[in-house]
Each structure stands twice: as C-alpha cells, then as structure tokens.
Amino acid sequence: MTVAQWSFDEAVEASAQAGIRWLGPWRHKLAGADLRDRARTLRHAGVRVSSLCRGGFFTPLDAAELAASDADNRRAVEQAAELGTDVLVLVCGPARGADLQAARSQVAAGIERLLPHAIEHGVRLAIEPLHPMLITERSVIVTLGEALDLAERFDAGEVGVIVDAYHVFWDPQVERQIARAGARILGFHVSDWVTPTGDATASRAMIGDGTIDLRGLRQLVERAGYDGPIEIEIISAELEAQPGDDVLDRALARFGDLMV
C-alpha cells in the first residue's frame, strides 16, 4: 500500500530488485487472482508474505451482512494460508447502527466465530487498533490496551495484535502496552504522522516527514520480543500520485536513516 499505484506483481518484482524479502499485500490487490500462481511468483522472486491485510469489519447491520462478512473473513484466512503467511490483520470495523460498546461486543463475537477456521489453517489473527480519528470509518478498537484486552481472551498463539506506529504513537500508555503485548505482537508497521488536512484515511506521511519517534518504538517492540519483519505502510494519496520507484527509493533510504 506504500506504493499503491503498483499491481501485486509489480510490487513483488520491485521488492525483489530492491532486496526486500517480505511483502505485506492487501487483499484488493489480489482480487480475482489465482493465489497458487501468485505464491509461485513470490517463491521465484524470493519474497515472502509478512501478513495479509485484511479481515475484520465485524460490525454488520443485519444477518445477511453478518453472513457475508463471516464468509469473507473465512476466505481471508484461506488466502493468508495460500500465500504462505500465518498472520491475518484484522481491521475491526466502525460502529454501525449500534453504540460503541455494542460494536465492541460485535467485534469480540466476530473474532470468536472466525477463530476455529483460522486455527485449522494455521493462521493467527492480529487485531490492529486504529487511530481514534478513524473510529467512525474503520475501527472501534482504538487503543493497544483495548486490543490486548480483547486478544487476551484467546490463546497467545492464536490471537495477537499489530503495533502500527501511526495508530498508537500518541498513547500515553504506549510503552506499557507494548511491553504487555510481548509475544502477542504479530507485526510492526511504520509510517509517520502529520495532522491530516484532507482524507483522514490516506494522510500518512513518509517516514521522517512527521513527528513519530520510530526508532524509539522499534526499540520498544524489540524489547518486548518482536523480531519479525517491519512493514513500511504509508497510505497516502500524495505518495500514490508520485512515480512508484521514487516512493520506494525514498522509503528505503529513510528507513535506513531512521530505523536502523
């Protein structure tokens, strides 16, 4: 999504050329694709899938939506397994026709329904808390503490969390909650924060252009035990309008400057 202007195959090829060994694809890039074929493309390129984004949206308005959502989430689990990743990112959904508390209960129930299918396919469910700014559009789960309260209802090997710098950096409890998360950290996403002045969902800044202490957060997640891939995930209408190669080069250069 950092180079959203590329197709899945273009992203795999550019990753291989740049020496990037992990890619975190979004499902809409794989719509209609033969996943066995895509998995072969990845193997040939020497690129592995760090996580699949996303399942979730557990807040249907009615029984028909619920059935469709459950079916889509089961399919997401299968796609993750087909692509060779054991992490499915969950964006939990906004409150729809219900108050926040009821929506949060819907999320818990949705995870509970999906979990047996995930376990069967060897896929772990990763709850991603989103910035409170996105509560009406994307997720009623807005703090890492809340995501962990939810994850801890389940086995640590089955349900964890994503730590996305953009979504959690502001939280006065971020240090404590990352330490608490420990082995439940299933992914670490980085981008940067400037106050949005346009579309709140596509206003992330290039790493280094904002105010987040990314190196500090990296230290916190690694101190908590996380040693998996770091995903650069800069959802940005501005970057999407630029040449993809430039965006990738800049992201990698900044990553080297700021994170290593």
Next chain:
Amino acid sequence: MTVAQWSFDEAVEASAQAGIRWLGPWRHKLAGADLRDRARTLRHAGVRVSSLCRGGFFTPLDAAELAASDADNRRAVEQAAELGTDVLVLVCGPARGADLQAARSQVAAGIERLLPHAIEHGVRLAIEPLHPMLITERSVIVTLGEALDLAERFDAGEVGVIVDAYHVFWDPQVERQIARAGARILGFHVSDWVTPTGDATASRAMIGDGTIDLRGLRQLVERAGYDGPIEIEIISAELEAQPGDDVLDRALARFGDLMV
C-alpha cells in the same frame, strides 16, 4: 466559539435574549477589552461566565518563550477572576522540539508554576485532554486518564479536568475515567463527531449531526457528581460561515432534542 462570527458583546446579547445564563468566552474575543466593563455588560445581561478558555501551551522552545508563556498564563488567571469565573481551561500544548514524554513533563511543570497564582485568585485550573488527532498541533494530553493522573498530583479543589465529548467519546475507558474524575470535573463541553476531511481543529459537527452519544455522556458526568453548566462548543469553519442567529437557534433546538 460556536458562533465565532460574533463579537463578545454580540454573544452576550444573543445569549441573554435566548435565555442562556452561562457563556464560556475565549480570550481572543476579549483582546484589548476593559474586563471590568465586560463584566458589567455580563451582569446587566444576567449572563455568567462558565469558564475562560484558555491558558496552557506549556511547551516552550526556550527560556524567552517560557517567560512569555508563564506571563500570559498568569494574565489568563487574572482575566478569569475579573470575569467572575473560577475555571480556567488549559489546552496543554503540543510537543515542540522535544519528545512526547519530555513535553508531558513540561506540562506538569507549567501547571505547578501557575498554580500558586491561580489559588491566590480563587481560580481552578481545568486540564482539557484533546483528541489524539490534535497531538501535533494543540495538546500532548490526549486522554482523560492521563489528564486525571496529572490533576491528581494536586488538590482536588485546585486542579481538575474538562470533559469534552468530542475529545473523549472514542476512549474505551471513558466511562471508568469519568466516574474516577468525580468532583474534579470542572466543565462538560458538547459538540459532535464526523471524521474530519479538512482542518482538524475546526471540523466539529453540530450536535446531532454526528455519532456521539451525548445524552449517555451527560448521564456519566452527572452520575460522577457534575451539576455545572454544559457548554455547547462547536468549533467549525462551516458553522462560522453561516448566519450566527441560525447557528444558535439550531444548537439550542438540538440541545433540547438530544440532551434534555
């Protein structure tokens, strides 16, 4: 600020005509004014000041800024007293040239420096946590829990918090933290939330146009013991462009529908 197109005097007159007995002015509306004269205007109109907004911005870059900020905050305390309110709202300031943790320490130190002057003038300091969306522009204090951790370092009669629906509604801990706040609740502000698509600081919605359960929040603050005025505070570029009388009429009608 809900009818930001009006001067202070216009707001007082319109309030009196509408039967509103409390007004929460912002200081920039009083720049250069003789406050004894303004206090007389208020008395004649039968309107009292619920709170003065704002002191704060405790995150200076250097010693000169710190001195200027401290002087301005002492003046804000005096203005509150001159207008006959005992509540000064604190917007605590963003991180500037420091990390979040250091900025939060600057805020605590700033409150500690200001407090003796406030006590001397019979003015209570009200820490207002702002939405995490505003962390880079307005305030490193972004949750009610954090505001209370800070307020509780001081006497309950001297430092409290403002509960602003827009800033706290998203918090999974909001119910617990409002109950905890109890007698430290020094004000309750209402507006409504829609995801901003423009200026994040002036994107509040007319009460009833968004998703916040305002009646529910009112019950929580009243259950916690708050029985003071409720301030309608809708900072909105959209409303500021409309005729002030229309905005006030609509706000009062909605307040009647939703809050009472």
